[in-house]
Amino acid sequence: xxxxxxxxxxxxxxxxxxxxxxxxxxxxxxxxxxxxxxxxxxxxxxxxxxxxxxxxxxxxxxxxxxxxxxxxxxxxxxxxxxxxxxxxxxxxxxxxxxxxxxxxxxxxxxxxxxxxxxxxxxxxxxxxxxxxxxxxxxxxxxxxxxxxxxxxxxxxxxxxxxxxxxxxxxxxxxxxxxxxxxxxxxxxxxxxxxxxxxxxxxxxxxxxxxxxxxxxxxxxxxxxxxxxxxxxxxxxxxxxxxxxxxxxxxxxxxxxxxxxxxxxxxxxxxxxxxxxxxxxxxxxxxxxxxxxxxxxxxxxxxxxxxxxxxxxxxxxxxxxxxxxxxxxxxxxxxxxxxxxxxxxxxxxxxxxxxxxxxxxxxxxxxxxxxxxxxxxxxxxxxxxxxxxxxxxxxxxxxxxxxxxxxxxx
Numbered sequence: 001x002x003x004x005x006x007x008x009x010x011x012x013x014x015x016x017x018x019x020x021x022x023x024x025x026x027x028x029x030x031x032x033x034x035x036x037x038x039x040x041x042x043x044x045x046x047x048x049x050x051x052x053x054x055x056x057x058x059x060x061x062x063x064x065x066x067x068x069x070x071x072x073x074x075x076x077x078x079x080x081x082x083x084x085x086x087x088x089x090x091x092x093x094x095x096x097x098x099x100x101x102x103x104x105x106x107x108x109x110x111x112x113x114x115x116x117x118x119x120x121x122x123x124x125x126x127x128x129x130x131x132x133x134x135x136x137x138x139x140x141x142x143x144x145x146x147x148x149x150x151x152x153x154x155x156x157x158x159x160x161x162x163x164x165x166x167x168x169x170x171x172x173x174x175x176x177x178x179x180x181x182x183x184x185x186x187x188x189x190x191x192x193x194x195x196x197x198x199x200x201x202x203x204x205x206x207x208x209x210x211x212x213x214x215x216x217x218x219x220x221x222x223x224x225x226x227x228x229x230x231x232x233x234x235x236x237x238x239x240x241x242x243x244x245x246x247x248x249x250x251x252x253x254x255x256x257x258x259x260x261x262x263x264x265x266x267x268x269x270x271x272x273x274x275x276x277x278x279x280x281x282x283x284x285x286x287x288x289x290x291x292x293x294x295x296x297x298x299x300x301x302x303x304x305x306x307x308x309x310x311x312x313x314x315x316x317x318x319x320x321x322x323x324x325x326x327x328x329x330x331x332x333x334x335x336x337x338x339x340x341x342x343x344x345x346x347x348x349x350x351x352x353x354x355x356x357x358x359x360x361x362x363x364x365x366x367x368x369x370x371x372x373x374x375x376x377x378x379x380x381x382x383x384x385x386x387x388x389x390x391x392x393x394x395x396x397x398x399x400x401x402x403x404x405x406x407x408x409x
Contacts, residue, residue, distance in 0.1 A: 061226040067157050068150035070236035073228050076327060085146045088331075092142045095338050099135035102345035103128040109358040116354075119195040120185070120292060123178045124348070126204050127299075130170035130211075131341045137163035138338055157237060158219040165246075166215030168307070168337075172253055173207040175303060178296055179260045186264050186293065189271065218242060234317045234326055243318030247311040254304055261297055268293065295351040299344055306340035309333055 062069065106128040110116040137160075144152060144160055152160070185193040195203075224231040224239040232240050310333040316324045349356040 062228070063154055063225055065154070066150065067152045067154070067236065070228075070231060071150055074231050074233050074236040076233050076236055089142050092138060092338065095342055096135045096139045096142075099138070099338075099341045099345075100132060103132040103135070103341075105359055105362055106345055106348055106355075107132075108362060109355060112362070113354070113358045116358075118192040119181055119200045120178065120192055122197075122200050123174060123181060123203070126207065127171060127174040127178065127344070128348075130167055130174055131344055133163070133170065134167035134337075134341045137167050138341075141334075154225065154237060161235060161238070162215040162219060164215075165218075166211045168250075169211035169214040170207060171303065172250060173210055175296075175300055176253060176257055177203050177207060179257050179300075182293060182296055183260055183264055186268060232317050234314065234330060240318045240320055243314050247315035247318060250311050251308070251315075254308065257300055258304070261293075261300060264293060265297075291351070295347065298347050298351060302340055302343050302347065306336045306343075310337060 107125050110121045110125040110128075140163060141160055144156070149157075181193050181195065184195075218235075218238050222239060222242045223237050225237055227239070230239045230241065232238050232243050235243070309329070313324075313326050313329050313333060317326045349359055
């Protein structure tokens with residue numbers, strides 16, 4: 001102990017000579033003794049004092065620092081060559097413009113075409129809105145990366161990453177809600193579910209509330225600003241525990257959606273095989289739900305392919321894998337994420353003929369300035385004779401004679 005006194009008895013002489021070491025004398029008061037101990041430890045560089053100093057430095061919060069401080073702390077080296085950065089910004093800007101315009105057209109098509117006024121298409125429009133937000137997030141990210149990212153404040157970095165996290169959470173939550181809606185409708189062997197507009201609106205509000213909360217979690221306190229030892233490499237102010245939670249939760253949702261669609265696919269396959277030998281016409285009338293399932297499964301497959309590698313790399317960074325060199329994959333994973341938002345509108349228009357027809361009508365409306373006229377025409381499709389009359393009987397002789405008389409006149 002620092003407050004101990006070592007007494008050494010001299011072997012010769014009747015009087016004992018007391019010699020004290022360099023430690024401070026014992027104290028009667030507890031507070032005075034503790035203060036004396038720390039003064040002595042400071043003078044002699046005691047390990048206990050050095051440990052306390054390091055702990056105090058680690059527990060200090062660094063909200064006033066720029067992002068360069070956190071990049072240096074995490075040893076994150078992601079230098080961008082100026083030519084490479086300009087090329088990425090130009091190409092990325094073109095992609096982002098396409099994302100914004102195409103997803104805006106998807107939303108406009110669903111609003112204007114009355115054939116799309118069903119729960120599935122409302123949720124699809126919400127998915128397009130999340131991709132639209134992703135386009136905005138990518139634009140903000142591209143012009144705040146490279147050397148600029150080192151000069152960002154903590155608040156600006158939270159905004160940059162929060163936009164990305166919110167858009168990803170919204171896309172994932174929308175796909176999960178669409179999967180549940182498809183499951184309900186297919187199990188009842190219907191084209192569309194019986195969800196009311198009020199319930200669909202409530203689902204959309206719930207999706208965005210959860211997404212905004214998930215995007216704001218790091219700024220609410222789950223970060224490493226006050227604990228530099230826990231900082232990750234890909235996101236220098238995000239704690240590793242948060243990256244593990246984020247990646248694992250998203251991967252679990254992926255597995256849940258894949259399980260739902262596998263269940264839907266097996267049910268539709270079995271149902272179709274049972275109905276085909278007996279009533280082929282009824283199966284033909286029920287092809288629409290199968291087409292919608294194929295569209296959603298294609299969207300889900302593209303989402304899983306584009307986002308799973310990034311989530312795996314985030315998980316490795318959260319687990320503090322030093323040999324993984326996660327910074328090498330950062331740019332390519334970001335490119336995959338951008339491509340996913342580019343692919344979704346293309347999938348909608350390719351898999352859904354009605355959507356593609358509405359897109360063309362919207363483009364014509366924009367070019368000619370007759371938005372309302374053409375959009376109303378887009379809602380009407382000519383019906384076949386069997387759909388109008390309800391039967392396939394040939395016209396009578398009297399009808400033929402009347403028609404010939406009209407042609408002669």
